[in-house]
Amino acid sequence: MAVMNNVDAVRETLHDALINDDRTLIMGEDVGARGNVFLITKGFLEEFGPERIIDTPLAEASIVGVAIGMAMEGLRPIAEIQFADFIYPAFNQIVGEAAKTRYRSNGDYTCPLVIRTPYGGGVRGALSHSVSIEALFYHVPGLKILAPSTPADIKGLLTAAIEDPDPVLFLEHKKTYRSVKGEVPEGHYTIPIGKADIKKAGTHATVVSYGYNVHQALDAAQRLEKDGYSIEVIDLRSIRPMDRTTILASVGKTRKLLIIHEDNKFGGVGAEISAMVAEEAFFDLDAPIRRLCGPDVPAMGYALPLEEEFMISTDRMMRAMRELAEF
Amino acid sequence: MAVMNNVDAVRETLHDALINDDRTLIMGEDVGARGNVFLITKGFLEEFGPERIIDTPLAEASIVGVAIGMAMEGLRPIAEIQFADFIYPAFNQIVGEAAKTRYRSNGDYTCPLVIRTPYGGGVRGALSHSVSIEALFYHVPGLKILAPSTPADIKGLLTAAIEDPDPVLFLEHKKTYRSVKGEVPEGHYTIPIGKADIKKAGTHATVVSYGYNVHQALDAAQRLEKDGYSIEVIDLRSIRPMDRTTILASVGKTRKLLIIHEDNKFGGVGAEISAMVAEEAFFDLDAPIRRLCGPDVPAMGYALPLEEEFMISTDRMMRAMRELAEF
């Protein structure tokens, strides 16, 4: 198995899709000659040509909207929003159109579309290059939302997304792009959408997270092993649909739940996870459900102290895990 | 005190604001000559003139975006989105701009803006004239979101919203427009943003709801009185900020919580309420927190059976209340 980082995993997966299915094409700002601002599609224009690697005008609603039309007509577009912060102008096309195409036509039309976008902070992106957007979309029936954290999960889930018959919002945490490396199986494989992954087994408490935070949580959990705390770390991977079974099984075992995400706390993805567990496993719990999340401010500032205050440090995670385990 | 319905309450409040402060103006599609599609602003154009009652082009992003500019320059615009379903194209201006104006300028600029829009179903509005949108916005720091259910609350909260120094999304449930009537105090008054209202006191269980559902919940609770069930009904009124104090005090008393909203369940407003209570009052609870919400499908269809299946009937509310009280 090859070892690669998350950027390479996205690139390899896109490349395979373009090779395997000529209905697939990639469209977005600067995905062609520039090869995407993170160089993810570098060389694609030369290899696949401008008909399949489309440098679009600077207009997100049309990037998604035109891709919807392509999908309705049988192509398999992979649309890119250069930074998640710039997805707002495309909100109508994603929520009002893509998510409802199958439903409003009662299955007459479908919308097999993937929208890829880098999200998240910790990269000095300031107010408009560091937001998390999952909570603005995860409430929307008709959409699927993925946020894998490792190269192997990225390849398996992005492949699944591209082959999925419905619209998928695929979130890539910028801070994991080059910092996270891992082994990736050769050849074609998919990971089923809607399945979480237990990245570390444990017995004293369950931590549910996704994206960059998963790596910090694993680090924190490892360090706590020495002190005799056994923390189970679940990587959600799929935000809509979410994996009830894995979470409930884990909570049934550990009887304690901590949810961690970088996104603002109020109305974040953690709210639904907590509410589901409070409905389904209330009497399994030995402690209140905890959420360790980004603060409820619009975004992290450019200055380092502001960014650091917004991001959740591994130490804070350790403290929260220990507290809960000891509860 | 005058008795009026919700449409009249909105109209009277807007009228008072236009009379009292010439910085206020109303802008939106068909708010002028037509007097708004629900005739809320009927006669305003003649009374206040086209400079203050603006029939805008058919373009929601500019309705909100231009209003933001007016607000930054010291006016008090009241922007209307004709139906909540049409707010998606304005998402960037609301979430990316209005909500962040004060924050990104560190207080140099502010955005005292009200965005009014009719939402909700049960009016044969089909897929695109019946959605609830609160959960798409309540996660956003910098915004305030109100959804009052009675004429008196509408007048007090809409007045507060218009006088508020920050952007407020003001949601009016279409089904309550003419069906709900009530007494409204004369003259100028405001209701503080962020305070829920106990519309009916009770001891066996707490129901938290907002909008049209509140009236059904009250009806259900009244009917259950005869069978000896005492249900407390809290009208949230304000969705962001939300009133922790009132909810926790009530749950501390009844030890049981049922959240009811028309909006889809997954990731809906009820998720955050449940999560907050599970964090703060876990050991006060004698039963799992229940959510009775709209189904997780994109929208209610035009055909009556589809609409009825989506909307929560008063009978279903009664059943859920009884079950919980008996738990």
Add this chain to the structure above:
Amino acid sequence: MAKAMTQAGKLDRRGLTDEQLVAMLRNMLLQRQLDNRGFQLNRQGKIPFALGSEGHEAAQAGAAMAFVRGKDVLAPYYRDLGLVLGCGFTPLEMLNSMFARAADRSGGRQFPNHYTNKEMGLLSISSIIAAHCPHAVGVAYAFKYRKEAGRAVLCCTGEGATSEGEWHESLNFAAVHKLPVVFFVENNNYAISTPSTMQMGVEHVSDKASGYGMPGVLVDGFDPIATYAAIKEAMDRARNGGGPTLVEAMVFRYLSHSTDDDDRTYRDRTAIEEARKNDPVPMFEKRLLDAGVVDEAKIKALKADVLRETNEATDTAEAFPLPVAADLYKNVYEGAFEPWQ
């Protein structure tokens, strides 16, 4: 702009056969009939909503004649009853949608006038104005990408829709990639109550074409033959790799916006009565009579026929069942799917 040829005398039929001309007239008569039926059913309390296209018939009958079935794709908007009828949509489908029957292609989910039929190449639309325009462009891109020459997309809106950002982005994208799509704007000078003078800073939508680098054409939408010719030329250019065109047809909205609207609050009657004087339907009848393409008997027969068809469709649709509650949960995704798995 190509003038309506109300005056008697030689009919410039722009290559249209007698059969086509009669089909266009029949389409117009059928639209009028179905419109009336919708309002009638609404008055009878049988359906909660109806929307009419009176005044748009000629433009739509003409445009539809330039649509090649089995090849082209139509991205209609809600006022395009005549266009979809001309492309193969049946009165029964229309009545099924009015009655929200299970047999409706959307399963009774969509508002009436939100036509969809994939086999016919009718794109499914939402009620969000202009949101279907980028979809039309995407379909056109697929045609070009797959080198399916001879196929084009007809994308329709009213003039109000041109104010939406998504309309702008759609024309720009289509122009940059020279895509086979025609943007057809039916300008009735009103967006519900908003006159086009408050909608845009130019007199004509077609004035906007040059800013995108595509031809702009202005045509009299009361003249079905002129509209046919304009759309045909634009569609042919698109089919032959000539890129997109913006065509504006001047029409008139005789009715209120819909049964939920009452235009007496914002439109004065005399203007409407004036416009009624050259109602495109009797006007076209007369032209075909004068040209000897039809006689009085033929016209009587056509009217009887569209009435019969409308009555049959009404009775059939009315007798059909509504969808059932369980249908609400279908087709959210492929297969049954819950947000919590």
Add this chain to the structure above:
Amino acid sequence: MAKAMTQAGKLDRRGLTDEQLVAMLRNMLLQRQLDNRGFQLNRQGKIPFALGSEGHEAAQAGAAMAFVRGKDVLAPYYRDLGLVLGCGFTPLEMLNSMFARAADRSGGRQFPNHYTNKEMGLLSISSIIAAHCPHAVGVAYAFKYRKEAGRAVLCCTGEGATSEGEWHESLNFAAVHKLPVVFFVENNNYAISTPSTMQMGVEHVSDKASGYGMPGVLVDGFDPIATYAAIKEAMDRARNGGGPTLVEAMVFRYLSHSTDDDDRTYRDRTAIEEARKNDPVPMFEKRLLDAGVVDEAKIKALKADVLRETNEATDTAEAFPLPVAADLYKNVYEGAFEPWQ
């Protein structure tokens, strides 16, 4: 298009005094100096990000000269360093933002080049391209509403921004209401790596003006005097109730998009070297020399002065403190405010 007057001979100063001409030159020299400083600090690892405007200096120095301080409002975009400097923004404010100091007006929250200063009439912008355009229109509406004749808004973007729906909606709204706003497009023919040929179907953004019903003006952005004259005329028309204008200045982006970009992957060097030959900064120096407005000594002095000012600003800003963690929670709303009260 108004040509650059590189040739010697009489200087057509369009009513500009010597002082104004010198101020324009100084602005251009200061921009260049501050740009270099940003990249220098970035190379030294002292700041994580810098963005330059080299090639835009003349257009911006000219446009800024048409801005009336204390009256007009500027809605700049990130590449408008010269424009904001010309409107009163100081090098220290720029350095505070580069270093993300607490003293920065956004408190170190904003990316550099996201200028804001309400007293000066500089609108606060996000990084979302074109999102500030409707705000500029709203400010212009307020001027008209309050009958503040003699005030106008200058709204700036690059050519790429014109593809956004919000840009379209802004021009349309301004045109319908004849608002006092000038849309100034600095066309450097690139949006990061995307050439304008893939951005739009017309050669010039100014070709889009007629579709909105406003005048469109194309000017040589390497000529500060010509740009001044074009913006001045447009702003005066706006101030006098003549409504909006779209002005396009042709410029060149000498550098990569920002320090995060490397244009070698998408731009060939020779084109850039060609364009460097008529670099607007030395070109304007020479014009003022030839016209005898300045002499060599004066230019030396100006260069020394902007260097000194830049050094002082750098040292001062570098010595200033960063914001503290607690500042993250301020100014979300008026007053302290939690989502859960």
